[in-house]
Amino acid sequence: MIEIETLKQMNIPKKIALTKHAKQRLDEREIKIADIVNCIKTGEIIKQYEDDKPLPSCLILGISTKNRYIHIVVSHDDNFIYLITAYYPTSEHWQNDFKTRKE
Numbered sequence: 001m002i003e004i005e006t007l008k009q010m011n012i013p014k015k016i017a018l019t020k021h022a023k024q025r026l027d028e029r030e031i032k033i034a035d036i037v038n039c040i041k042t043g044e045i046i047k048q049y050e051d052d053k054p055l056p057s058c059l060i061l062g063i064s065t066k067n068r069y070i071h072i073v074v075s076h077d078d079n080f081i082y083l084i085t086a087y088y089p090t091s092e093h094w095q096n097d098f099k100t101r102k103e
Contacts, residue, residue, distance in 0.1 A: 001048055001050060001056070002045060002048060002056060002057070002058040002074075002075070002076065003045075004040075004043065004044060004045050004060070006076065007040050007060075007074065007076060007081060008040060008041065010076065010080075010081050011037055011040045011041060011081070012037070013033050013034075013037060015079070015080055015081055016033060016036055016037070016080070016081050016083055017080040017081070017082050017083065018082075018083050019082065019083065019084055021084065021085060022083040022084055022085055022086065025085050025086060025087065026083075026086060029086065029087055029088065031064070031070070031086050031087075031088075032065070034065050035064040035065050035066075035070060035086070036072055036083060036086060038062065038063060038064060038065050039060055039061075039062030039063065039064065039070045039072050039086070040060060040062060040072070040074075040081070041062070042062045042063040043060040043061055043062025043063075043072075044060065044061055044062070045058045045059070045060055046059050046060065046061045046099045047059040049073075052075065055075035055076070055077060055082070056075060057073055057074060057075040057082075057084055058073070058074060058075075059071055059072070059073050060072050060073075060074065061089075061098055061099055064088075068088055069088065069089055069098045070086060070087070070088055070089075071086065071087055071088075071089050071098070072084075072085070072086040073085045073086075
């Protein structure tokens, strides 16, 4: 299980590795690394994906640098936080707390 405190201790830009998919999504959604850092700094883990490979991952709800709710999916090892994807949640898919997915 991933702990938010572990991620917060590693939370600097040079420790955040981007997958190809994540880099593409950040560009498309105009999300910056500073938004990722702020999301981890302000965030909470709302879902664990313990069976993900090659490493378990988790979904974090936090705040972007522009004070918007943001979701990121990350995994980590001893050296890096691996950003898998990031997006701004919408009320179309999420309850008002942005922690609960709509059916």
